[in-house]
Amino acid sequence: MTRKPISETSEWTFELIEEYHTEIERIAGNFGLSTYPVQLEIITTEQMMDAYSSVGMPVGYSHWTFGKEFVNTEKNYKRGQMGLAYEIVINSDPCIAYLMEENSMPMQALVIAHAAYGHNSFFKNNYLFTTWTSADSIIDYLLFAKEYILNCEQRHGEEAVENILDSCHALKNFGVDRYKRPPTLSMQEEQNRQKEREEYLQSQINELWKTIPARQSNTDADQPQHYPDEPQENILYFIEKNAPLLEPWQREIVRIVRKISQYFYPQRQTQVMNEGWATFWHYTILNKLYDEGLCNDGFMIEFLQSHTNVVQQPGFDSPYYSGINPYALGFNMMSDIRRICEHPTDEDREWFPEIAGSNWLETMDFAMRNFKDESFIGQYLSPKVIRDFKLFAITDDDKKRQIEVSAIHNTSGYQSVRKTLSEQYNLGSIEPNIQVYDVDLKGDRTLTLRHTQFQRRPLDKSAHEVLKHAARLWGFNVILESVDDKGRITRTYESKSSSF
Amino acid sequence: MTQIVDRRLNGKNKSAVNRQKFLRRFRQQIKKSIENVIAERSVTDLDKGEKISIPRKDTNEPFFHHGKGGHREVVNPGNKEFQAGDKIPRPEGGAGQGGSEASDSGEGTDDFVFELSREEFLQFFFEDLELPNLVKTKLSTINETKKVRAGHTSEGIPANINIVRSLTGAMGRRIALRAPYKKELKQKQAELDDLLKRHNNTDQIIIDLMDRIEFLKKKIQKVPFIDSFDLRYDNRIDEPKPTTQAVMFCIMDVSGSMGREEKDISKRFFMLLYLFLTRTYEKIQVVFISHHTIASEVDEETFFYSRETGGTVVSSALKLMSSIVQERYPTDDWNIYAAQASDGDNWHNDSSICKKILNEKIMPFVQYFAYIEITADRHQNLWEEYTDIKSDWDNFAMKRIEKIPDIYPVFRKLFKKRNT
Numbered sequence: 041m042t043r044k045p046i047s048e049t050s051e052w053t054f055e056l057i058e059e060y061h062t063e064i065e066r067i068a069g070n071f072g073l074s075t076y077p078v079q080l081e082i083i084t085t086e087q088m089m090d091a092y093s094s095v096g097m098p099v100g101y102s103h104w105t106f107g108k109e110f111v112n113t114e115k116n117y118k119r120g121q122m123g124l125a126y127e128i129v130i131n132s133d134p135c136i137a138y139l140m141e142e143n144s145m146p147m148q149a150l151v152i153a154h155a156a157y158g159h160n161s162f163f164k165n166n167y168l169f170t171t172w173t174s175a176d177s178i179i180d181y182l183l184f185a186k187e188y189i190l191n192c193e194q195r196h197g198e199e200a201v202e203n204i205l206d207s208c209h210a211l212k213n214f215g216v217d218r219y220k221r222p223p224t225l226s227m228q229e230e231q232n233r234q235k236e237r238e239e240y241l242q243s244q245i246n247e248l249w250k251t252i253p254a255r256q257s258n259t260d261a262d263q264p265q266h267y268p269d270e271p272q273e274n275i276l277y278f279i280e281k282n283a284p285l286l287e288p289w290q291r292e293i294v295r296i297v298r299k300i301s302q303y304f305y306p307q308r309q310t311q312v313m314n315e316g317w318a319t320f321w322h323y324t325i326l327n328k329l330y331d332e333g334l335c336n337d338g339f340m341i342e343f344l345q346s347h348t349n350v351v352q353q354p355g356f357d358s359p360y361y362s363g364i365n366p367y368a369l370g371f372n373m374m375s376d377i378r379r380i381c382e383h384p385t386d387e388d389r390e391w392f393p394e395i396a397g398s399n400w401l402e403t404m405d406f407a408m409r410n411f412k413d414e415s416f417i418g419q420y421l422s423p424k425v426i427r428d429f430k431l432f433a434i435t436d437d438d439k440k441r442q443i444e445v446s447a448i449h450n451t452s453g454y455q456s457v458r459k460t461l462s463e464q465y466n467l468g469s470i471e472p473n474i475q476v477y478d479v480d481l482k483g484d485r486t487l488t489l490r491h492t493q494f495q496r497r498p499l500d501k502s503a504h505e506v507l508k509h510a511a512r513l514w515g516f517n518v519i520l521e522s523v524d525d526k527g528r529i530t531r532t533y534e535s536k537s538s539s540f
Numbered sequence: 541m542t543q544i545v546d547r548r549l550n551g552k553n554k555s556a557v558n559r560q561k562f563l564r565r566f567r568q569q570i571k572k573s574i575e576n577v578i579a580e581r582s583v584t585d586l587d588k589g590e591k592i593s594i595p596r597k598d599t600n601e602p603f604f605h606h607g608k609g610g611h612r613e614v615v616n617p618g619n620k621e622f623q624a625g626d627k628i629p630r631p632e633g634g635a636g637q638g639g640s641e642a643s644d645s646g647e648g649t650d651d652f653v654f655e656l657s658r659e660e661f662l663q664f665f666f667e668d669l670e671l672p673n674l675v676k677t678k679l680s681t682i683n684e685t686k687k688v689r690a691g692h693t694s695e696g697i698p699a700n701i702n703i704v705r706s707l708t709g710a711m712g713r714r715i716a717l718r719a720p721y722k723k724e725l726k727q728k729q730a731e732l733d734d735l736l737k738r739h740n741n742t743d744q745i746i747i748d749l750m751d752r753i754e755f756l757k758k759k760i761q762k763v764p765f766i767d768s769f770d771l772r773y774d775n776r777i778d779e780p781k782p783t784t785q786a787v788m789f790c791i792m793d794v795s796g797s798m799g800r801e802e803k804d805i806s807k808r809f810f811m812l813l814y815l816f817l818t819r820t821y822e823k824i825q826v827v828f829i830s831h832h833t834i835a836s837e838v839d840e841e842t843f844f845y846s847r848e849t850g851g852t853v854v855s856s857a858l859k860l861m862s863s864i865v866q867e868r869y870p871t872d873d874w875n876i877y878a879a880q881a882s883d884g885d886n887w888h889n890d891s892s893i894c895k896k897i898l899n900e901k902i903m904p905f906v907q908y909f910a911y912i913e914i915t916a917d918r919h920q921n922l923w924e925e926y927t928d929i930k931s932d933w934d935n936f937a938m939k940r941i942e943k944i945p946d947i948y949p950v951f952r953k954l955f956k957k958r959n960t
Contacts, residue, residue, distance in 0.1 A: 054544060054546075057544060058544060061542060061544075065542070077542065078542045078543075079542070079543045079544075079545060080542070080543070080544045080545070081544075081545045081546075081547045082544070082545070082546045082547060082548055083547045083548060084548050087547065087548070087554070089555075090554050090555045093555060093558070094555075094558075102557045102558050102561060103558065103561060104558065104561035104562040104564070104565040105562075105601060106555065106558040107555065107557075107558035107559040107560070107561050107562030107563070108562050108599055108652075110555040110558060110559060110562075111559065111562065111654040112652075112654075114654075115653070115654060115655075134543070141548060198561075202561070202565070206601070209601055209603075210601060210602050210603055211603075211604075212603075213603060213604070214604065353617055353618075354618070355616075355617055355618020355620075356616035356617060356618045356619075357618065357620075358618070361618075364615070364616075364617060429617040429618075430617055430618050430619040430620070431615050431616070431617055431619065432615070432616060432619040432622055433613055433614070433615050434613065434614050434615075434616065434628075435611075435612075435613050436611070436612050436613070436614065436630070437610075437611045437612075438608075438609045438610060438611070439611075441630070442627040442628060442629055442630060443627070443628050443629075443630050444625070444626070444627050444628070445622045445623065445624055445625065445626040445627075445628065446613065446624065447624055448619055448622055448623060448624050449619065450624070452624065453624055457615055460613045460614070460615050461615040463613070464613075464614065464615055470606075471604070471605065472604050472605065472606055474604055491604075493610070494606075494610075495610050495611040495612060496609070496610035496611055497606045497607070497609065497610030497611070497612065498606070498607045498608075498609050498610060499604060499605070499606065499607055500604075500605050500606060500607035501607060502600075502602040502603070502604075502605070503602075503604060505602035506602045506603060506604050509602070
């Protein structure tokens with residue numbers, strides 16, 4: 041049965057958005073997508089750029105880096121370099137999706153399907169998000185952070201606050217717990233607890249230095265004692281709890297940056313999956329809309345043109361190449377899983393015996409819920425996608441004069457390419473492994489960080505700069521030791537507390 | 541359930557705070573960039589924003605990440621001819637990372653470029669000059685209007701009540717409203733007087749008449765002394781400030797001793813005067829006179845960039861200015877301003893001639909004459925002669941300048957006059 045298209049022109053109105061949304065919601069429901077309630081917000085271009093520059097959040101504390109981002113975004117927008125249908129969606133409950141007023145109706149429908157249903161269901165169901173983020177309280181927390189930092193600026197001066205924020209930002213990727221679930225955030229509790237925490241923490245810090253264990257016996261004294269007992273991966277957390285000289289408000293700011301960084305941690309680990317999932321669903325839903333006769337050919341052509349742009353993957357030698365496009369890889373992998381379920385080939389049966397021929401909705405739902413980029417690629421990257429992308433792996437060893445092609449898209453290379461690409465999305469190996477190693481409790485309180493090298497990769501020279509920030513927060517000297525796979529210290533960076 | 545919210549109207553300019561913070565953070569770099577810009581800009585070209593570029597390395601925020609080197613494996617798409625085991629020379633700028641890292645090496649080409657608005661540009665321009673705030677706001681607002689009287693209205697605020705007008709109106713109204721009763725009253729009164737001669741005052745006719753008179757008197761009294769209808773208010777309307785035309789003379793010594801730096805200072809000096817004039821006058825013409833031993837009227841390009849050698853005769857420029865004024869700018873129609881910049885060096889006998897020309901042919905006709913001497917050496921004879929002029933003429937200002945902040949005091953009186 042075919043019905044009348046909802047709209048004939050590309051102009052949008054509130055009524056049309058509502059009609060399209062109703063249909064998209066129905067179709068998404070039929071496919072079994074489980075989502076938070078949706079809140080669609082119409083905003084202007086300027087507001088969109090604003091949201092872009094403050095890492096996609098509707099409220100945020102103010103800092104010059106967001107001003108810089110805004111200036112950048114604005115410039116790119118004016119030059120017309122941003123080809124994307126602007127979409128921003130917030131992992132909150134209700135899920136807020138922004139629609140830009142300048143977009144045409146097909147683009148609005150695309151964004152609704154992509155963001156309000158694709159991303160939304162991912163946020164609600166993927167294990168990383170359900171474990172690590174609290175969608176119901178993030179907006180409240182950001183509001184608390186904004187007010188708190190504004191307050192600090194008034195009490196302690198903008199420059200003092202800016203200094204602390206700069207230093208925290210430099211370390212924000214090292215302000216996350218990777219294995220321990222953080223407690224939920226809430227504005228109310230935060231405010232209630234904040235004061236308490238301030239006083240308590242301060243007393244703890246002083247306590248720490250007072251209770252340096254006295255020498256109990258001579259045998260003990262010979263053993264070098266480490267504080268902390270075990271290396272700590274969350275550097276900002278360690279600083280917040282242990283830096284002797286920070287004022288209570290400074291600790292709170294460290295905490296805010298750390299908490300927000302933690303909130304974004306799952307997003308950094310699921311880029312391919314998240315975008316792939318959302319792109320797959322906007323494609324599937326809008327095609328369904330077309331099949332039912334709810335939109336006309338013009339609508340589809342505009343949509344497909346935009347869709348094609350988004351999932352384009354230039355080759356490594358193209359001037360437009362800037363790494364693997366997560367939209368392209370994600371969309372192709374998601375579509376491929378559906379293909380394997382519905383129309384498996386012999387190769388698929390050999391590689392994916394457990395999903396070939398299974399129910400595609402259930403299989404994809406399982407994949408969406410239980411993986412992150414690294415494991416998702418490791419599990420589901422099929423030989424067909426490797427061939428379609430013509431993926432090849434390069435081994436680059438600085439001990440050799442030339443780089444080597446280690447695997448290409450052929451039978452002997454599939455496994456190796458898949459393993460290498462999966463590793464490429466492993467945050468644990470992308471980011472240097474740096475942990476808090478020791479504090480010189482008995483001496484000058486120097487903080488020692490330890491970088492455990494991964495495949496002999498050195499730190500970038502900017503490490504010196506970052507270390508200055510670490511020293512500013514710690515208040516005393518900070519040393520960074522780079523250790524190779526045999527446990528030898530190959531390089532030491534040092535920063536005095538007064539570097540700034 | 542699903543909500544559609546129209547947010548377009550709220551939260552405009554949310555990023556303004558962040559932008560301010562960004563500008564403040566990179567003040568030094570922006571100022572440096574502005575300095576270059578000013579050197580390239582025309583004196584009269586101050587009413588637009590500016591493209592600013594600052595080194596990208598300054599705006600980068602550091603974070604721990606891997607540098608080049610070590611052992612790594614990378615997957616790329618788009619293989620065409622490679623086979624497993626192929627050896628390839630290492631491409632420059634980050635192996636296998638595509639072009640993304642290559643840009644770091646190209647210094648200068650990778651600046652962070654953005655636009656300053658006109659207001660922001662002026663803010664930075666003013667910063668060096670150390671202008672007082674009042675002057676700053678005065679200079680950066682564009683449309684100034686003046687309240688002028690425009691007759692009277694029947695509506696307004698109590699403070700603007702015009703008493704004379706209101707009472708005149710009230711009186712007129714009273715006369716008009718009372719007239720018919722007064723007329724009848726007069727007539728009845730005469731009638732009564734007449735009847736009283738023949739009748740007793742207890743007669744019905746007399747009583748009726750007296751009732752009528754009484755009634756009329758009450759009617760007359762009931763007309764109010766003043767009514768809201770009578771009130772008149774002074775009316776004031778916004779009128780664009782009366783505009784007139786002005787001509788600005790820029791006189792500069794271009795002899796060999798004036799270097800690039802001195803010229804840069806002079807340029808800001810001229811710019812400031814120009815900016816002041818744009819606030820006061822709608823139509824401004826700028827005349828550039830450069831001189832060494834002889835003076836000539838030149839275009840702006842030549843004015844700032846040409847360099848001549850030889851001695852200095854300041855009076856030649858003053859003479860030229862005076863003749864241009866007589867020829868082209870009759871003082872009835874034009875307000876004349878002049879700004880002169882020099883290193884103070886002058887041919888010895890010439891300085892007294894300068895004084896004479898200024899006293900007789902220039903100072904009586906100009907609104908303001910500002911002179912700056914850009915030198916770190918001791919004053920020369922021109923300075924001494926000019927000091928005399930300063931004591932004679934109120935509209936003459938002079939100052940020795942070593943740094944840019946010294947410029948503003950020259951104009952202080954000029955701005956003060958307009959502020960009051």
